[in-house]
Amino acid sequence: MAYVAGSSAGRDGTRPGPRGEDVPPAERTSLSARARDAVRQRIVDRRYPQGARLVEREVAEELRMSRVPVREALRALVGEGLLELLPHSGVRVRRLERADVEHLYEVWEPLAVQASRLAARRVARAAPGELPGTAALRSSLDRAEQAARADEGAREVAAHTAFHEDIVALSGNPMLARTMEQLSGQLRLLFGMREEPEHMRAQHAVMFRYIAAGDEESAAASTLLHVRDSRTVALRSLFDDA
Numbered sequence: 001m002a003y004v005a006g007s008s009a010g011r012d013g014t015r016p017g018p019r020g021e022d023v024p025p026a027e028r029t030s031l032s033a034r035a036r037d038a039v040r041q042r043i044v045d046r047r048y049p050q051g052a053r054l055v056e057r058e059v060a061e062e063l064r065m066s067r068v069p070v071r072e073a074l075r076a077l078v079g080e081g082l083l084e085l086l087p088h089s090g091v092r093v094r095r096l097e098r099a100d101v102e103h104l105y106e107v108w109e110p111l112a113v114q115a116s117r118l119a120a121r122r123v124a125r126a127a128p129g130e131l132p133g134t135a136a137l138r139s140s141l142d143r144a145e146q147a148a149r150a151d152e153g154a155r156e157v158a159a160h161t162a163f164h165e166d167i168v169a170l171s172g173n174p175m176l177a178r179t180m181e182q183l184s185g186q187l188r189l190l191f192g193m194r195e196e197p198e199h200m201r202a203q204h205a206v207m208f209r210y211i212a213a214g215d216e217e218s219a220a221a222s223t224l225l226h227v228r229d230s231r232t233v234a235l236r237s238l239f240d241d242a
Contacts, residue, residue: 033073098235115173119171204226
């Protein structure tokens with residue numbers, strides 16, 4: 001994939017010049033974000049399988065966009081760890097090796113535990129009544145249960161991912177949120193690749209109960225158990241660990 005901009009009008013209606021400079025920066029940023037989200041979702045649901053080479057022109061045609069925002073999106077996804085640069089040009093979907101999964105859990109574990117602790121602390125310090133963030137957590141749990149009963153795996157994965165992201169949001173720590181954002185794409189990919197045993201769904205309910213009660217240490221402990229179980233399940237699902 002050559003990183004060169006096209007000069008014709010994109011299917012999204014934009015008309016970039018030779019380098020896309022006559023597209024307003026704000027509009028280009030918005031298009032780039034849309035392209036990034038669309039490509040990320042295709043990687044997560046494996047329409048773009050691991051190891052697949054992505055051609056800028058083909059992705060732009062599929063998304064009905066010009067190549068400039070697509071190029072920026074692909075570069076951003078390299079930074080997220082979902083794509084990797086090829087030796088000479090272009091990108092491909094990154095393969096998750098065992099070491100990648102282990103490294104991801106080593107980083108995610110303390111962040112997830114701290115997010116739950118901070119979320120519970122914030123609930124405990126709030127005025128009486130349910131914070132909007134706890135309502136979002138409850139909603140994510142409900143969606144996951146509904147998806148599990150309907151045997152809709154992709155929707156269940158999305159709900160479980162949202163549950164963890166909602167905890168981070170409820171923590172009220174913007175630095176933690178920015179750090180977790182760097183991991184979110186890889187976590188979504190990983191959640192979509194491994195099985196989700198019933199006991200892990202039950203663990204989410206326990207985590208929610210402690211967070212909603214404002215019990216910091218129990219929220220942290222239940223999250224630690226959940227993340228470690230998730231690691232075991234991931235390694236067993238992906239690499240046939242006993």
